Amino acid sequence: MPKKPIKKTTVKNNAVKKVATKKVAAKKVMDEDINVTPVSHECACGKDCKCGCHTGCSGKFLRFIKWLLIVFVFFVLGFATAKFIDERGYDARAPRVDFEDGCLVVESVRCPMMAEKLPLMDVNQDGCISKEEFNMFRQDCPRARRAINEVKREVREEIREARQEASEQLREASEALAD
DSSP states (O other): OOOOOOOOOOOOOOOOOOOOOOOOOOOOOOSSOOOOOOOOOTTOOOTTOSSOGGGSSSSHHHHHHHHHHHHHHHHHHHHHHHHHHOSSOTTTTSOOOOEETTEEOGGGOOOHHHHHTHHHHOSSOSSOOOHHHHHHHHHHHHHHHHHHHHHHHHHHHHHHHHHHHHHHHHHHHHHHHHO
16 A cells, blocks of 8 residues: 655744844034134133032032031020020929028928928928938939838738738638638
């Protein structure tokens, strides 16, 4: 038997490549001769000078320094004005109290917490709180506050323990009555 020939199919690539063409710009030829002279200015260094004379204030760094000085001057003026206006001075946060004949006037104390601490301020228990005693208490106030808080904490713990003991006794008594 004769063999039949088998046809092989081939795939053809029909993609067409486009070639990009570059357009050459036409050179314009001028008929007139033009004289080109460099532009000069005060420093006479030309168009591309590096001295910074074109930027107004001699460059970015000097412009920054100028604004920094302006801000600094406003800060100093504001600080001086605040000091001038503040009548109380440096110790503005301190409580204002009056002293008469070397003793503290109790009516001048406006702070209720400080009014509670007046008996603690009178160290020598003479009934007169002097400026030295007042200043000593103000300096030692944080230590005194810590000591008072420790005493309060101890008292709270004692109360808590007493309540626990009382509740235990009450429980025992209720059990005894139930029997």
